[in-house]
Amino acid sequence: MGKDKVYVVVVFGRTGMGISSLVNLIVGKEGAKCSREGRSCTKDTKAFRLDLDGRKIDVYDTPGFGGTDNKPSDNDIISKILRISKKHGIDLLINCLVPKDGIVPGHYNAVLSALRGQNREAPIAAVVTRLERVEGPMEGWWSEPSNNGGKMESKWNMVFAGHACVTTVPSDDIGWSQRRSESQKAVRALVLKFCH
Numbered sequence: 001m002g003k004d005k006v007y008v009v010v011v012f013g014r015t016g017m018g019i020s021s022l023v024n025l026i027v028g029k030e031g032a033k034c035s036r037e038g039r040s041c042t043k044d045t046k047a048f049r050l051d052l053d054g055r056k057i058d059v060y061d062t063p064g065f066g067g068t069d070n071k072p073s074d075n076d077i078i079s080k081i082l083r084i085s086k087k088h089g090i091d092l093l094i095n096c097l098v099p100k101d102g103i104v105p106g107h108y109n110a111v112l113s114a115l116r117g118q119n120r121e122a123p124i125a126a127v128v129t130r131l132e133r134v135e136g137p138m139e140g141w142w143s144e145p146s147n148n149g150g151k152m153e154s155k156w157n158m159v160f161a162g163h164a165c166v167t168t169v170p171s172d173d174i175g176w177s178q179r180r181s182e183s184q185k186a187v188r189a190l191v192l193k194f195c196h
């Protein structure tokens with residue numbers, strides 16, 4: 001590993017679920033533009049640099065799948081992710097998921113099969129967001145029998161190389177600052193596992 005290596009992490013998911021917010025949480029800056037509820041916002045892929053533990057990591061924001069208002073089509077989004085893979089190589093994909101409506105096996109499968117088809121498969125981790133209101137530790141969401149992450153695997157064959165359970169609720173929402181910083185710690189630890 002050269003010391004100038006730049007690791008590449010790509011975050012994807014359904015539109016409006018908090019992809020850009022998750023990128024900002026990981027990078028620790030409000031660099032990526034986030035939407036107001038109900039409007040697709042991110043139009044193109046964009047990298048935000050994180051320096052962590054002596055490593056340079058480019059975290060890519062992507063347009064959400066299923067976007068409205070002149071948003072790239074799902075196929076365009078796949079092409080954009082493939083382009084990043086061909087140009088830079090991808091060390092980790094993060095599927096941004098929200099309980100219920102934000103868990104879409106089709107998005108996971110589309111990304112996985114497109115990369116596989118080009119012999120460019122990369123590990124996919126799950127980050128489950130919007131968990132600020134769960135009782136007990138956010139991580140508990142994953143193993144709670146009624147909604148657990150293992151079920152995603154057995155039900156939809158969504159197999160993840162790792163996961164984190166978080167909230168990316170805005171930092172000015174003071175009620176959740178503790179959970180927000182826990183979330184940043186958890187998701188950065190996940191990222192570092194794949195950047196070495």
Ligand SMILES: Nc1nc2c(ncn2[C@@H]2O[C@H](COP(=O)(O)OP(=O)(O)OP(=O)(O)O)[C@@H](O)[C@H]2O)c(=O)[nH]1
Pocket residue numbers: 014015016017018019020021022033034035036037039040041042043062063064065067129130131132166167168169170
């Ligand atoms: N309560 C709560 N709201 C969140 C969370 N993450 C994101 N949001 C809100 O969800 C809305 C959409 O967030 P974005 O990060 O812009 O979502 P996106 O997936 O990038 O959306 P597009 O770029 O429009 O496809 C914003 O109003 C966020 O503040 C979370 O963990 N908890």
Ligand SMILES: [Mg+2]
Pocket residue numbers: 019020021033034035041042061062063064
């Ligand atoms: Mg966005």
